[in-house]
Amino acid sequence: MNILPSAEQALAQLLAEVAAIERVDVRRVGAHAARSAIDLLVHLTAFGQRHRLAAAVIPSGQPRHVRAALLSLQDHVRRQPDPMTPILIAPYLSSQAQDLCRRFDVAYLDLEGNARLAFGTFFLSRQSAAKPPVERRALRSLFKPKSAQVLKIMLRKPSLAWRVAPLAQAAGVSLGLVSNVRTALLDREWAGLSGDGMYLNAPDTLLDAWRRAYEPPMGSRHAYYTALHGQAFDVALRGQPSARSGHIALASFSAAQWLAPFGRTGTQYFYADAAGAEFLRTSLKLSTAGKGENVMVTVLDDPGLFRDTVQPAPGVVCTSPVQTYLDLAASGERGQEAADHLRQEWLQWQD
Structure with missing residues (x-):
């Protein structure tokens, strides 16, 4: 050009x-x-x-x-x-x-x-506040679900160097996609190169940019009501892991309650696939809510998010600190406060 x-x-x-x-x-x-x-x-x-x-x-x-x-x-x-x-x-x-x-x-x-x-x-x-469309598209592409799987792997330990093939295998994506992510990170100087491969040298800057450009995972969102609360809810959720089908993960405020508690919320949030959503409906005795819903389940279009979960307690699966942070930050003022608290507890790096 x-x-x-x-x-x-x-x-x-x-x-x-x-x-x-x-x-x-x-x-x-x-x-x-x-x-x-x-x-x-x-x-x-x-x-x-x-x-x-x-x-x-x-x-x-x-x-x-x-x-x-x-x-x-x-x-x-x-x-x-x-x-x-x-x-x-x-x-x-x-x-x-x-x-x-x-x-x-x-x-x-x-x-x-x-x-x-x-x-x-x-x-x-x-100073202009405008950002050209090509730059916005490039950032959105970097944070799309498949690329996000690569970023989440690297953010687990930013100083760890990765070569393209092992990183593609760990993230469950193609070699070509990892190469594209590699170029984008290096061009922005969010990553560096050593003799062992690519590592993140600006994880905080990367996460800040991701937070600003974040778009929640695509999927169908369903609102339910359950009469279960407190310990009864936890017991039903943890149930018998061997009998659990599909994928489920506590998300947003519900995940933060296990990772870095910051006040309670009356609503429980989940990501699930189709089988996981059915498991939740049965185990938590969910009913369709006309009003007063207290369980929100997002059935994801792309299951890649479930590759990056954590288990803070037996039988409890939560979205990773990075995913939880992003979801909280996009959830209004109260969510932003909870996101900042979680970042202090889990996502402390030095650029």
């Missing part, structure tokens, strides 16, 4: 909008010019002083590509005999990529309207 014309236009327009800048000359660096690190050279006058900008234009604003471009851009500017302000231009720069630019002391501009530019006594900063 050649974004150079759009980048040139965006930079010229940005500078033209600033009254303090009196004269601007934006030129492309010719292909004959030893193809160092820059694509655009800008000569301008601001407050009566002349300045030069050196712009590198990259087709991807993913942090891994941004870091490499920043290193090259800094090296180019350092070797120039006269002062020059470096600026990086990309289609979109996330907050993480923008932070990288600030750390490298390099100005930036993206085609979504984010910009930061400083030279001499001049300073300009613009």
Whole structure:
């Protein structure tokens, strides 16, 4: 994708909008010019002083590509005999990529309207809340059910390095899907590479992004009523594990009650497959609720979620801390408080 014309236009327009800048000359660096690190050279006058900008234009604003471009851009500017302000231009720069630019002391501009530019006594900063559709689609793809199985395996122990084949086997997905997840994680610098394979080097950042983009698992949701409460409910639920059919897992507030209690709720939440849902209807004596429902069962379209469960007590199966955290965080203010409490108890890492 050649974004150079759009980048040139965006930079010229940005500078033209600033009254303090009196004269601007934006030129492309010719292909004959030893193809160092820059694509655009800008000569301008601001407050009566002349300045030069050196712009590198990259087709991807993913942090891994941004870091490499920043290193090259800094090296180019350092070797120039006269002062020059470096600026990086990309289609979109996330907050993480923008932070990288600030750390490298390099100005930036993206085609979504984010910009930061400083030279001499001049300073300009613009922030856009918009996120391009392609970026939103990429994040949704990374957190889809199959990809999520890979992420959950890695989040169990972020420092553990994985090669593609063992990770695919552990997550129950294809080699190709793991390769795609690997690329996405490395591009965002949420993962690193060692001699033993890929590991997570920013699990907190990954989980924060997942929380913001989270979509509950797809399935049919059913509301029921049971007269069982307290110990009677627990006894019926745990029952005879050998007689249990299908898959079931306590979810959301119900899972949190076993993992990291944070206040009680009058409703019990479950994920199940078709056979598991039938087991729950029988063992918990569930009846269809016209009102006053106190049991919510989601019959999942994709059973992959059941590959990542925990058993805090004999006969009690709960969604994993990561899945429980995500469900709680999407459950309103009270759920967010419970999610934060569970994260403190179970999901403590250092990026």
